Amino acid sequence: MVNIAGHHHISMITKNIKVNNEFYQTILGLRRVKVSVNQDDPSMYHLFYGDLIGSPGTGLTFFEMPLVGRTHRGTNAITQIGLLVSSYESLVYWKKRFTQLGVKHGEITTYAEMEALHFEDPDGLRLVLLNHNGKPIPQHWTEWNHSNVPSEHRILGMGNVEITVQSLENLSSMLQNIFDYTLVSKSSHQAILQSVKGQVFGGIVIVQQDGPKERPGRGSVHHLALRVEDKEQLRFWEKRIKDFGYKIMNLTDRYYFESLYFKEKNGIIFELATDGPGFTVDTPIEELGKKLDLPPFLEPKRAEIEAKLGPIE
Template identity: 85%
Template sequence: MKKVAGHHHISMITKNIKENNKFYQNILGLRRVKVSVNQDDPTMYHLFYGDLIGSPGTGLTFFEMPLAGSMHRGTNAITRIGLLVPSYESLVYWKERFTQLGVKHGEITTYAGREALNFEDRDGLRLVLLNHAGKTIPAFWLEWTNSIVPSEHRILGMGAVEITVQSLESLSKMLQNMFGYTLVSSSNQQAILQSVKGQAFGEIVIVQQDGPRERPGRGSVHHLAIRVKDHDELKFWEKRIKDFGYKIIKLTDRYYFESLYFKEENGIIFELATDGPGFTIDTSIEELGKKLDLPPFLEPKRAEIEAKLGPIG
């Protein structure tokens, strides 16, 4: 049975792109690897942060929506993003750093069986640093050596992603039966699944919660993208998703990768994204994230698009 290979990226909503840019570069020490726009609405910035080249599994992406209101937390939403750090000492480092820089955070605790430190960004997006305890990371994750964070404590990439839903069973079965995720633990209220057994970089934590649905706003997660190898594999998954009775929302070429979107029964949006061609298709590694990059079909409208976008900083 074919399986997906882990997380690709995850996309969120931010109200203020300047503050977002400061937080993820200057506080978390991630590299801004691509400045672009929402291809479906080019008046909206789309920023990508990650490792040296924004490798699959390291990407945090944000759409700027200046008019976004407050997010009202609830169920049927992606509710927490795990980021892997090298060691317990890294958690101590980050706790001190967050205190010094005024970042909302908790105490060092445990989450999904790992030592953890919960925190929030300026929009109220919930994140958690997870002790990877020196375990192997994907060989294609490439460290960005210009980060302001010391090498021994830098964020490695994405870990467990938490999804809160009214029906744990339906989501769990879909991930197992359609995509080949392995169920590694379960209870009445929580299940942990892994795309690659024993590895944190493709882990999904499902939490069952009744009550009102989340009302999206700043700090909301729009979708989780999972990895597929290439175009041919994407077409395989398109057929499989349809065969399981799900409707494809969109199948499109995003230039940096090809994408397929669908919605599962609780309303969670998943994207399947190809590993390539990647962000260096139009920019050198050295110049990544330094200017506005547009896919070829938007390039003729560059002047018009730039006129509607404010400075990032």
């Protein structure tokens, strides 16, 4: 049986790339591993943050939309991103750090059966640090040693991702029937599922909520990408998704990985993305994130693209 190995990356909307860049590098201590553009609209920056090489499962990516308005929160949306840290002491460290740096945050609490610290980025994107309690992480996650956060407190990678929907049953059954997710717990209004049983780096928390649908804006999540090993597995999932009656929105080669997009019945967009070739396909490890990288099909338009992009630093 082919399995979903966890999350691959998650993609959001930011209003100001300079503010975003400062927050995720300087405050959260992540590495900027790729500066590129939206391949479907090259006038728009696309930034990737993660570990040393932006390993699958560590990637937070952002599209810059300077004219975007605020998010009108509601249902049928990806509503919170979990990030793993090693210990309860790490939560204490981050609470103090957020207080000192003026980051909006709550108290240390519990979320999805884990000790947690909720916070928001400058766009109002909701995130939560989760105590992984020293448990093993995927072997391919690679620490970046130039972070300004002490090694023992650094963000490891993605954990539970929260999705709020009108029909919990539709999303839950889709994840179980198509992708063989394990149902960990379920109540009348919430369910927790895992792509790898017992591992939160592929966890999805589904919250059932009626009412108006979210109207996306700055700080909203566009899609969640699930991790697949290679293009052969991607073709397997393409057929399986179609066999269950879902339409493929797009199947494309993003150069750094191959991608498939589809929308489930509540309107949530999922991407399936391959592990490789990865961000080092065109850039040495030590140079990742330092310049604008373009896929080969956009390289002939580099001068035109660069003229439309403002400075990040």
